Amino acid sequence: MSVFELTDISFAYIEQPAVRKVSFSVEEGTFVGIVGPNGSGKSTLLKIMDRLIAPDEGTLSLNGRPLASYKRRDIAREIALVPQTFSLDFQFTAREVIEMGRYARKGSGNHRWSVQELLDKLEIAALADRPFPELSGGEKQMVVLAQALAQEPRVLLLDEPAAHLDVSYQLRLFDWLRKLNEEGLTIVCVLHDLNLALLYFESMLMLREGKLFSSGDTETVLSPESIESVYGVRAYLHRHAGRTFLTFSPRARAKRKERVHLVCGGGSGAALMRELTDMGFLVSAGVVNAMDTDEVTGRELGLPIAAEAPFTPITNEAFDENMELITKADVVILTEVPIGTGNFRNINALERASAMGKNVWVIKGVAGRDFTNDAVRALDALGGIRYFGGTREIIKELSEHE
Amino acid sequence: MSRNRLALLALAVALFFIFAVLLSLALGPANLSPAKVAKYLFSGQQPGDAGSTIFWQIRMPRVLLALLVGAALALAGTILQGLFLNPLTDPYVTGVSSGAALGATISFFFNMPAVPWLSLFAVIGGVATLFFVYSLARKRGVLNIYQLLLGGVTISYLFLALVSVLMIKSGRDMHAIFYWLLGSFSGRGWTEVKICAVIIPFLAVPFFFVDEMNILLQGEERALELGVNVELVKVVLFFVSAFVTAVAVSVSGIIGFIGLVVPHISRLITGPDHRKVLLMSVFIGAAVMALSDLIARVAFAPSEIPVGVITIFFGAPFFIYLLKRRT
Numbered sequence: 183m184s185v186f187e188l189t190d191i192s193f194a195y196i197e198q199p200a201v202r203k204v205s206f207s208v209e210e211g212t213f214v215g216i217v218g219p220n221g222s223g224k225s226t227l228l229k230i231m232d233r234l235i236a237p238d239e240g241t242l243s244l245n246g247r248p249l250a251s252y253k254r255r256d257i258a259r260e261i262a263l264v265p266q267t268f269s270l271d272f273q274f275t276a277r278e279v280i281e282m283g284r285y286a287r288k289g290s291g292n293h294r295w296s297v298q299e300l301l302d303k304l305e306i307a308a309l310a311d312r313p314f315p316e317l318s319g320g321e322k323q324m325v326v327l328a329q330a331l332a333q334e335p336r337v338l339l340l341d342e343p344a345a346h347l348d349v350s351y352q353l354r355l356f357d358w359l360r361k362l363n364e365e366g367l368t369i370v371c372v373l374h375d376l377n378l379a380l381l382y383f384e385s386m387l388m389l390r391e392g393k394l395f396s397s398g399d400t401e402t403v404l405s406p407e408s409i410e411s412v413y414g415v416r417a418y419l420h421r422h423a424g425r426t427f428l429t430f431s432p433r434a435r436a437k438r439k440e441r442v443h444l445v446c447g448g449g450s451g452a453a454l455m456r457e458l459t460d461m462g463f464l465v466s467a468g469v470v471n472a473m474d475t476d477e478v479t480g481r482e483l484g485l486p487i488a489a490e491a492p493f494t495p496i497t498n499e500a501f502d503e504n505m506e507l508i509t510k511a512d513v514v515i516l517t518e519v520p521i522g523t524g525n526f527r528n529i530n531a532l533e534r535a536s537a538m539g540k541n542v543w544v545i546k547g548v549a550g551r552d553f554t555n556d557a558v559r560a561l562d563a564l565g566g567i568r569y570f571g572g573t574r575e576i577i578k579e580l581s582e583h584e
Numbered sequence: 585m586s587r588n589r590l591a592l593l594a595l596a597v598a599l600f601f602i603f604a605v606l607l608s609l610a611l612g613p614a615n616l617s618p619a620k621v622a623k624y625l626f627s628g629q630q631p632g633d634a635g636s637t638i639f640w641q642i643r644m645p646r647v648l649l650a651l652l653v654g655a656a657l658a659l660a661g662t663i664l665q666g667l668f669l670n671p672l673t674d675p676y677v678t679g680v681s682s683g684a685a686l687g688a689t690i691s692f693f694f695n696m697p698a699v700p701w702l703s704l705f706a707v708i709g710g711v712a713t714l715f716f717v718y719s720l721a722r723k724r725g726v727l728n729i730y731q732l733l734l735g736g737v738t739i740s741y742l743f744l745a746l747v748s749v750l751m752i753k754s755g756r757d758m759h760a761i762f763y764w765l766l767g768s769f770s771g772r773g774w775t776e777v778k779i780c781a782v783i784i785p786f787l788a789v790p791f792f793f794v795d796e797m798n799i800l801l802q803g804e805e806r807a808l809e810l811g812v813n814v815e816l817v818k819v820v821l822f823f824v825s826a827f828v829t830a831v832a833v834s835v836s837g838i839i840g841f842i843g844l845v846v847p848h849i850s851r852l853i854t855g856p857d858h859r860k861v862l863l864m865s866v867f868i869g870a871a872v873m874a875l876s877d878l879i880a881r882v883a884f885a886p887s888e889i890p891v892g893v894i895t896i897f898f899g900a901p902f903f904i905y906l907l908k909r910r911t
Contacts (some may be wrong), residue, residue: 265809270802272856284797286811333810358859556641 185210185337185368186231191240191561193230200226202392203240208337208370213363215400216372217411224372226252227389228339230265245526251323258286262330266341268322270314274324277301277310283332292332300328302357302546320351327355331362338362338370340405344378356382376404377427378415388412389578404428416460418482431460438462442580443511445504445528449475450517454573459483462579464513467571468504469496469528496527504528516544521557530558536564541578587653588865590860593829593853597867604871607876609649613885614638634760645774649835650877651870651893652780653769654842656832658869661843662850662861665792666797667821668733674844675829678822683713684833688764689750702764703779703834710830713739718822727818742770767876767892775794776835778803783828788822790862795815797858839848839892842876843900846905856907 186208201223207213225511231431233249243247244260252260262283268277278298287293301307306324314325323343329336340359352375359521360382363369373379379386379400386403388395390412396403409417409428415473416431428563442452442458444467451467452475456463468488470477480487488504490496496504508514517530521529534544546569549558561567565575570576622636629640630798661674668677675681679786687709691702702785718737721732747765762870787806790797794818799807807814829843846869847861872890875900898909 232809233803254808255811258809263809265806268802268806272801274798274801276796278857282795282802285799287797288795291683329810352875447680 184208185245187241187243187246188240189241191227191230191237191242193226193235193237193239195226200392201230201237203393204394205240206287206387206394206397210336210364210368212246212368213360213382213384214370215383215388216370217376217385217386217404218395219372220410221391222389223392224389226392228263228341228370228372232261233257234263255286258333258335260335261516262333263340264323264327264330264338264340266345268326272385273313273315274326274373275311276306276314276321276328279314279325280332281327283329286333288574295331296336297328297332300331304328304331305354317411319346319347323347323351323355326497327358327494329530333552335367337368339400340369340373342372342374344373344375350484376409376548377574380426380428394524395575401426420482431456438463438464440513440580441466441511443467443514444476444507444513444517445519445532446470446476446517447474447519447525447528449479450519451476452479454515454576455479455483457573457577459485463580466507466509469500469525469531493524495524501527501531502556503544504531507572508540509538511535511540513543513550515572515582516542516548516561518545518547518551520551520553521548522553526554529560533564536566540567542566542580545570545571545572545576582584589855594864597853597864597871601867601871602731602877604874605647607650607871608650609639609643611878612643612881615761641773645777646740646769646772646877647874648777648871649772650769652777652783653832653836653870654841654846654869654873655866655868656780656783656828656837657843658846658850658865658875659787659790659862660829660832662847662858662865663797663821663825664846665802667818667825668729669801669803670733671848672844673733674841675825676838676843677736678714678826678829679717679736679743680710680713680826680830681833681838682740682743682747683829684710684746685703685838686713686750686764688748688834688837689754692761692764693754699743700775700779701753703776705829706834707779710834711827713743713827714823714830717826725815727815727816727822732822738815750812763838763864766890767837768880768890769836770888770889770890772835772878779829779910780835783815783831786828786865787850787895788823790858793821794858794862796822797862798856801856834841837892839873839895842873845899845903845906846872848903852906853885891897 184207189205191201192199204227216227218224224433230237244252261405263279277297280300290404292556295303301310302323304327306328308319309321309325323346343355347355356378359369383400386400387397388403388408395412396408406417406419409415414433415429416433421425441464444454444465446467447470455465455467466486467476467480469490471492472489473492476497477487477489486507488507490500495562514532516532532542544561548551548561552558591603599769602718606621610621622640624636657675664675664677665671677860684706687705688702691705717735718733718734721728751761796812799810799812800817804814850861850864850868854864876894877891880889880894883889
């Protein structure tokens with residue numbers, strides 16, 4: 183059963199429309215996130231859902247009844263909101279602040295949680311008798327959450343609850359929200375941190391310029407393509423250590439024509455791949471073993487990669503594929519990859535690149551990474567190789583290399 | 585604050601209040617012994633007894649009026665400081681005091697400077713201003729607190745300018761008007777007490793809204809979120825505080841600093857909880873006003889100084905002390 187039903191909701195502040203024809207419903211017991219860039223109407227939407235502002239158009243019903251027909255006190259019994267900012271400069275204790283949340287429940291004897299239980303539940307009992315203005319930002323946020331829960335609502339709305347919290351409070355807060363959700367509380371939360379969203383939310387709404395851009399399960403809504411078109415940044419989805427997470431890059435500062443090929447492996451090329459891609463270079467890499475960090479990174483970035491099967495020496499097929507990429511490249515870079523018998527053919531590839539007249543750049547200290555004792559000699563025999571102190575130097579050189 | 589300490593402080597304030605009342609009744613141009621005060625109090629007015637007549641016809645109404653006005657101004661100040669979330673607010677920011685002052689000045693101007701005309705004109709001026717400022721600040725069903733403040737301050741300036749014009753025009757009454765504006769209980773009797781008594785039920789109204797007032801300290805939006813009918817509460821509290829101020833000013837003139845300082849003293853004693861602050865303000869406001877009037881009567885006896893001057897002399901340094909203490 184849906185708790186909230188919004189149909190074609192629109193609202194404009196004096197001039198700028200903030201929410202435009204938004205429709206969605208919130209099912210009982212769900213944990214929904216709302217994301218979107220600054221000014222996309224998230225907070226306004228939340229305020230409309232708590233009837234702090236009345237929509238200009240559209241209908242909004244709570245439990246199948248128009249929200250406008252509820253009395254203020256009855257709304258507060260159904261919906262509690264944890265606001266983005268909260269100010270109280272008067273010397274009330276944390277306990278007194280939480281008790282203010284009981285206002286709408288005054289007169290009803292049976293409470294789901296006593297104030298003391300709330301304090302214990304949220305692990306803030308130690309703060310109970312301290313003056314609220316003297317608490318830290320994170321402590322205040324937990325007290326305000328307790329105040330909202332003291333309303334014993336069916337729906338909890340939160341507006342950027344994690345914005346001012348350190349990582350420990352963030353996780354504590356969201357773990358608590360998850361627990362409350364499992365106990366049956368319906369939660370709608372506006373947030374900026376897309377990785378927190380991926381970690382905690384079942385389903386999402388994404389807003390753009392006041393309109394609903396997409397909705398559905400979290401991984402679908404937070405696809406790199408959606409993020410790019412809504413936020414205007416590049417997003418990459420990674421899976422690592424059992425988690426899915428996003429990283430972001432600005433849109434390429436300028437499209438460049440140069441192609442850079444990385445001879446890498448074992449994670450020695452991942453940082454350069456990302457940095458050069460962000461700078462707008464056309465990056466390729468090889469030969470690397472599949473599932474190797476560099477191979478995974480390249481795949482996530484969508485780069486052409488010459489790959490070999492895991493733990494397998496480079497075969498002719500992979501070598502040729504790599505040579506094709508090298509042929510197209512303007513610069514070929516040997517990263518700090520260890521060289522053993524399995525990937526020695528990559529040195530042969532560099533020899534060919536040099537013979538083709540490509541710029542071959544090598545990060546210093548090959549001897550320390552050479553387990554064949556032949557790589558140093560082979561490189562020394564080549565003319566025109568440039569040596570660099572590290573990836574920073576290479577990036578500097580390339581960025582000046584207009 | 586612990587319960588015991590609060591109880592002790594409440595007891596201290598109660599004793600202070602009783603002490604202030606008895607002292608104000610006892611002292612004056614004719615000093616009365618405690619035994620005399622007790623005798624007059626319990627036996628009622630005895631016809632033919634000059635002492636009893638002075639006590640019941642002059643001193644008692646004057647003390648009662650001071651208590652009422654002090655309570656009203658302190659209560660209004662407490663309410664408005666909370667409503668405006670501004671510690672510098674006093675009951676006069678709503679502009680009703682200037683409206684009352686204008687009304688009083690008009691009654692002087694038309695040579696009707698006697699009871700009940702003076703008070704009546706002042707009440708009418710104050711209440712009319714109340715409605716005017718209210719209508720300025722209300723838009724689309726929402727009472728805008730900041731417009732209320734700005735409107736009130738603007739009206740104050742405008743009306744005080746009009747008062748000045750009338751003062752200059754009226755010439756010979758200038759002294760009387762000026763004296764009235766400073767605030768005084770001199771020569772006030774039972775008629776003024778009766779006029780002022782209409783505020784008693786209004787003084788009780790805010791006590792039904794203490795939870796709402798506490799919650800409103802978190803801002804209007806948060807109060808809505810917690811289920812408070814904010815518009816209703818604002819309107820009720822504004823009308824009550826403005827009305828009791830208008831009536832208080834109409835019988836006593838513009839007595840400064842009580843409505844500003846007493847709420848702060850009360851909060852220092854009880855903390856910010858309106859369940860305690862309101863009651864504390866009423867009693868401290870009443871007692872401080874009675875004592876101030878006592879000083880006004882006896883300090884330079886036989887001549888009197890306006891009580892408004894006394895409250896400023898004691899209130900201003902105390903307020904400066906509070907400001908320094910806070911930072």
